[in-house]
Amino acid sequence: MSIYTSLGSVSEYVINCTKCGNCQAVCPIFKETLHEVGVARGKISLVEYLLDGKMEMTDGMADRFSLCTTCMACVANCPNAVPSDKIILAARAEAVRKRGMHPIKKVIFKTLKLQRLFDFGMKTGSKFQGLAMKRIEGKHYGARLRFDVGLGKDKVFPNLAAKPFRSQYPTVVKVANPKKRVGFFTGCMINYFYTDMGKAVVDVLTANDVEVIIPPEQGCCGIPASVNGDVASAKALAKRNLKAFEAMGAEALIVSCSSGGTAWKHVYSELLEDEPEFKALADKWAAKTYDINEFLIKVVPFNKEALGPVNRKVTYHDPCHLNRGQGINKEPREILRSIPGVELQEMKDPGRCCGMAGSFSIVHPDLSDKIADKKIADIAGTKTDTVATSCPACRLQLNSGLVNAGLNKDVLHTVQILAESYAQGKKNNSH
Amino acid sequence: MSAKEAISELIKALGKENVLSEREDLITYSYDATAVVPHQEPDVVVMPTKTEDVVEVVKIANRYKMPIYPRGSGTNLSGGAIPVKKGIVLSTQKMNKILELDTDNLVATVQPGVIIQDLNDEATKHGLMYPPDPGTVTTATMGGSVSECSGGLRGLKYGVTKHYIMGMELVLASGEVIKWGGKTVKNVSGYDLTALFTGAEGTLGIITKLLVKLIPAPETRKSLLAVFDDLDKAGNAISDIIRHKVIPATLEIMDKVTIGTVENFTHAGLPIDAEAVLLIEVDGYKEVVEREAPIVEKVCRDNGAVDIRVAQTDEERDLIWFARRNALPSLAQVKPALVLEDATVPRSKIPNVIKEIRKIAEKYNLMIGTYGHAGDGNLHPTIVIDPRDEDEVQRMHQAVDEIFHAAIALEGTLSGEHGIGIGKVRYLPLEFGEAGVDTIRRIKEALDPNYILNPGKMVIREE
Known part of the structure; x- marks a missing residue:
C-alpha cells in the first residue's frame, strides 16, 4: 500500500498535523492567494474529511489539490515533520481514481508514455515550432506562444532542439582510462530543449575520466504523471527506465535534473511497492543514483587542476x-x-x-x-x-x-x- | 432570509473574488491551531480589502442575523477563530499593508492583516523593532495578535502587545466606525479604549487599522544557559537576577521532561539529568550587555547552577536558542497532538507551579513537558496526547482543570497570552468571580447586544 495506491496510507501522517499554521510562513501559493486551502494545513483538512467519510471526492477538491508546487517548503518548516507533499500526492492519485484525469493532462501523459510518438512529435515540432511560437529577438532566449492556448502568452519557452540530445550521442561515450562507468539519465527537457545542458554533463564527466552510457530506450522520468495522480502511466515509465538502465549496466546513474533525481532516488521504489521484482530493481538503482553536483563532490571528486578562468x-x-x-x-x-x-x-x-x-x-x-x-x-x-x-x-x-x-x-x-x-x-x- | 441570500449580497458588496462559499473552501476555515476542540464550517468566508468592506459585511450580517468571526492567520490556541455558531468568517488577510512607518514619532500604522514579522522586517531597516514576538511571529497577523494580546519571549523586559498599541480604527457591531489614539505618547482623552479592545478577542469590534509603537532595536546581546539539579535553586536564581536589578530580554526555563525530549530529538547537548535549565539573554548597548551578563552568570552560580555556558559566538548563541525553539516541535513528535496551556503565575511561584504540574501529570498518567517564559511567570505546560485515545483525552481535560486551579491558587491567571476563547471561558469565574464575569458580560452587551461578533468566545450568553 503506497501513497499512490491508497489514500488510507497517509492517515498516520494526517493525524500528526496539529493545524499550527506554520506552513503559511513559507508556502509560495498561499503568499499569492491568501486562501487557507492554498496551504498544506488546508489541504490536509480536506484529506481528513475524505478519510473520515465526511465528504466525497469532488472536482472542486481535485482542483484544490492541484494548487501545490510540491516545493516541500512546508515540510521543512513543520514542527511535527508532517510530509504534506506525500499527503497531497496521495490525494491527487485518489482524485484521479475517483474523478478521472484532467482532460488536457490525460493527453499529455498518454503521449509521454508512448515514447516513440512523443519523440516523433518533438522532432516534428522542432521543424514547425515557428508556426505556433514567436522567437524573441536578440539572443537565443526562446520563444513565446503566438496564441494563448491556456498556458498564458507570456511564458518564454526554450526553442525545441533541431536534433534531440540522445540522437546526437552514441550509446557509450568512451574515455581512455575510465575511473568509472556511469549511466546518464537525461530527462525530457535536456533531450528536447536544453541539449547544451546534456552536453555539459558529458563534457565534465569525460574530462574527469568517467565513461558515459546513454541508453537510447530511456524516456520520461514519470514525475509529471506521478505528481498528478496518473499512477498507471508513472509506473509504466518507471519500469521502462529501470529496464533500459539495467540492460546497459553501469556503476552509477547520473541525473542533472531535480525531478529525474527524485524519481530515481525516491519515487520509483514507492510506485512499484506492490511489484517485488521491480521494487528490488528500483531500490538497487536508487542507491546508486547521484545528482551530477553530488557525484562530482562525493563520488569522483572533480579535477580542479584543469579548470580555466570563467568571468x-x-x-x-x-x-x-x-x-x-x-x-x-x-x-x-x-x-x-x-x-x-x-x-x-x-x-x-x-x-x-x-x-x-x-x-x-x-x-x-x-x-x-x-x-x-x-x-x-x-x-x-x-x-x-x-x-x-x-x-x-x-x-x-x-x-x-x-x-x-x-x-x-x-x-x-x-x-x-x-x-x-x-x-x-x-x-x-x-x- | 437565508444564508444563500446573504452570500449573494456579500458578493455584490465585496466582489466575487473576496467571498468564498464552496464547501471545499469553507472546510478550511473550520479550525484554528487549537487542539481537541470541535470544528465548525462557516456559511461563508469574506476577505475585505478595506474598512468600507468591513462595514458592509457588518451591515449584511445584522440584516441576516449572521454572526461574524474575525480571523487573522488562524494560529491562535484558544479556539478564538472557530466559527462555532456558523455564519461569516471575516478574514483580514487581504488587509495586509503597512500604511506608514513614522521614524520621527516611532509609530507604525498598519492594516490588521499585516504579518508581525513583515512589520519587524520593515522596522529593522530603520534600526527599530516591534517587540511582541509570539511563537507564531512569522505567521500571525497584527490584528489577531492585538486581539489576543500576544506575549512571547521578550515579555519580561519589553512587555506585551498591549504596551505597544497607540491607537486603532475599529468597526463596531452596529457598523459604525470609530477611531482613537494617535502618535502622541501622552493621551488621556476619554476612556482608555485601547486597553478595552486589545485582547478583546474580536468580541467587541473588528479592528481595521492599528497604530503601534516601535522602539530602537538593541545594539547587541549575550546568551547563556544555566543548568540546575534542583528546581528550587533555578527558581531562586530567576528572582535573584531581578533582585540584582538586571532585567534580561529573555529568561526561559525548561523542565526535566522537556530537556529530555528536546535532547532526544535534537542532540543539542542538553544535560538530560538536570532538573531545570534556564536560558537567558541580555541585550542593549554593548557596555550594558558587558556589565549585565557577568552579573547574571554570577547570580546563577551563587544559586547553585551546576554548569553555565556563556555563548561566545553567534553559533553558540544559536545552539542555545535552537534547543529552546525545539521544545514544542520535540514534544510534538512524541504523540500526534498536544495541548499547549499558558497558565501564568508570579515569577516567584515558578518552582511551586512546576511541582504542581508534575503531581498532576503523575496523577493522571500523562506526559507533560513544562517550559516557558520564567521571567514573566508565563509557563507552557504541554500535554502530549493521542486524540484517538478517548481515555487519555478525558484525563487530559481533568489535568487541565487542575492546572487552572493550581495557577489561580498561586495568585496567577488562567491565560498569560493565549486568550480565553472557547476553551477557558467556563473557568473565568475562578479568576473573576461571578460579579466580575457579569461585568465582562455587560461590557459585551453594551457594545454587541445581539452577540453578532465572535459569539461563544470570552462571554457565554445567558439564555
Whole structure:
C-alpha cells in the first residue's frame, strides 16, 4: 500500500498535523492567494474529511489539490515533520481514481508514455515550432506562444532542439582510462530543449575520466504523471527506465535534473511497492543514483587542476526537489566557488520555489508567474550576470521571468559553468 | 432570509473574488491551531480589502442575523477563530499593508492583516523593532495578535502587545466606525479604549487599522544557559537576577521532561539529568550587555547552577536558542497532538507551579513537558496526547482543570497570552468571580447586544 495506491496510507501522517499554521510562513501559493486551502494545513483538512467519510471526492477538491508546487517548503518548516507533499500526492492519485484525469493532462501523459510518438512529435515540432511560437529577438532566449492556448502568452519557452540530445550521442561515450562507468539519465527537457545542458554533463564527466552510457530506450522520468495522480502511466515509465538502465549496466546513474533525481532516488521504489521484482530493481538503482553536483563532490571528486578562468558573477537558485527533496545545496555552491573567476553572490531566500513545478505552470500559469515574480525580484537584488541552478525546469522558469522583466542574464546549470571552465583550461594549456 | 441570500449580497458588496462559499473552501476555515476542540464550517468566508468592506459585511450580517468571526492567520490556541455558531468568517488577510512607518514619532500604522514579522522586517531597516514576538511571529497577523494580546519571549523586559498599541480604527457591531489614539505618547482623552479592545478577542469590534509603537532595536546581546539539579535553586536564581536589578530580554526555563525530549530529538547537548535549565539573554548597548551578563552568570552560580555556558559566538548563541525553539516541535513528535496551556503565575511561584504540574501529570498518567517564559511567570505546560485515545483525552481535560486551579491558587491567571476563547471561558469565574464575569458580560452587551461578533468566545450568553 503506497501513497499512490491508497489514500488510507497517509492517515498516520494526517493525524500528526496539529493545524499550527506554520506552513503559511513559507508556502509560495498561499503568499499569492491568501486562501487557507492554498496551504498544506488546508489541504490536509480536506484529506481528513475524505478519510473520515465526511465528504466525497469532488472536482472542486481535485482542483484544490492541484494548487501545490510540491516545493516541500512546508515540510521543512513543520514542527511535527508532517510530509504534506506525500499527503497531497496521495490525494491527487485518489482524485484521479475517483474523478478521472484532467482532460488536457490525460493527453499529455498518454503521449509521454508512448515514447516513440512523443519523440516523433518533438522532432516534428522542432521543424514547425515557428508556426505556433514567436522567437524573441536578440539572443537565443526562446520563444513565446503566438496564441494563448491556456498556458498564458507570456511564458518564454526554450526553442525545441533541431536534433534531440540522445540522437546526437552514441550509446557509450568512451574515455581512455575510465575511473568509472556511469549511466546518464537525461530527462525530457535536456533531450528536447536544453541539449547544451546534456552536453555539459558529458563534457565534465569525460574530462574527469568517467565513461558515459546513454541508453537510447530511456524516456520520461514519470514525475509529471506521478505528481498528478496518473499512477498507471508513472509506473509504466518507471519500469521502462529501470529496464533500459539495467540492460546497459553501469556503476552509477547520473541525473542533472531535480525531478529525474527524485524519481530515481525516491519515487520509483514507492510506485512499484506492490511489484517485488521491480521494487528490488528500483531500490538497487536508487542507491546508486547521484545528482551530477553530488557525484562530482562525493563520488569522483572533480579535477580542479584543469579548470580555466570563467568571468561570471553568479547567483545560485536552489531547485526545491534537489535542495529539500535530496538535501543537496552545498555541493553546487562548492563547485561554483572552486571555478576561478566565478564570484558567487547569494540572493535573498535562494531556496524559495520559482513557481515552475512542471505541469503546475501549465494548469496554473498566472499563479506560476506571480510566484516567479518574487524570485526574479530577489535575483534582481543581486549584482550578477548569471543565474546558476541545477534543474532544467527551474532554468526555463527563471529564463522566462528574466526575459519578461527585461533583465539580461544567462541562466545556466552549474555543470555548464564547470564545462566552460574546463574548456577554458584546455584552451589555456594548448597555448 | 437565508444564508444563500446573504452570500449573494456579500458578493455584490465585496466582489466575487473576496467571498468564498464552496464547501471545499469553507472546510478550511473550520479550525484554528487549537487542539481537541470541535470544528465548525462557516456559511461563508469574506476577505475585505478595506474598512468600507468591513462595514458592509457588518451591515449584511445584522440584516441576516449572521454572526461574524474575525480571523487573522488562524494560529491562535484558544479556539478564538472557530466559527462555532456558523455564519461569516471575516478574514483580514487581504488587509495586509503597512500604511506608514513614522521614524520621527516611532509609530507604525498598519492594516490588521499585516504579518508581525513583515512589520519587524520593515522596522529593522530603520534600526527599530516591534517587540511582541509570539511563537507564531512569522505567521500571525497584527490584528489577531492585538486581539489576543500576544506575549512571547521578550515579555519580561519589553512587555506585551498591549504596551505597544497607540491607537486603532475599529468597526463596531452596529457598523459604525470609530477611531482613537494617535502618535502622541501622552493621551488621556476619554476612556482608555485601547486597553478595552486589545485582547478583546474580536468580541467587541473588528479592528481595521492599528497604530503601534516601535522602539530602537538593541545594539547587541549575550546568551547563556544555566543548568540546575534542583528546581528550587533555578527558581531562586530567576528572582535573584531581578533582585540584582538586571532585567534580561529573555529568561526561559525548561523542565526535566522537556530537556529530555528536546535532547532526544535534537542532540543539542542538553544535560538530560538536570532538573531545570534556564536560558537567558541580555541585550542593549554593548557596555550594558558587558556589565549585565557577568552579573547574571554570577547570580546563577551563587544559586547553585551546576554548569553555565556563556555563548561566545553567534553559533553558540544559536545552539542555545535552537534547543529552546525545539521544545514544542520535540514534544510534538512524541504523540500526534498536544495541548499547549499558558497558565501564568508570579515569577516567584515558578518552582511551586512546576511541582504542581508534575503531581498532576503523575496523577493522571500523562506526559507533560513544562517550559516557558520564567521571567514573566508565563509557563507552557504541554500535554502530549493521542486524540484517538478517548481515555487519555478525558484525563487530559481533568489535568487541565487542575492546572487552572493550581495557577489561580498561586495568585496567577488562567491565560498569560493565549486568550480565553472557547476553551477557558467556563473557568473565568475562578479568576473573576461571578460579579466580575457579569461585568465582562455587560461590557459585551453594551457594545454587541445581539452577540453578532465572535459569539461563544470570552462571554457565554445567558439564555
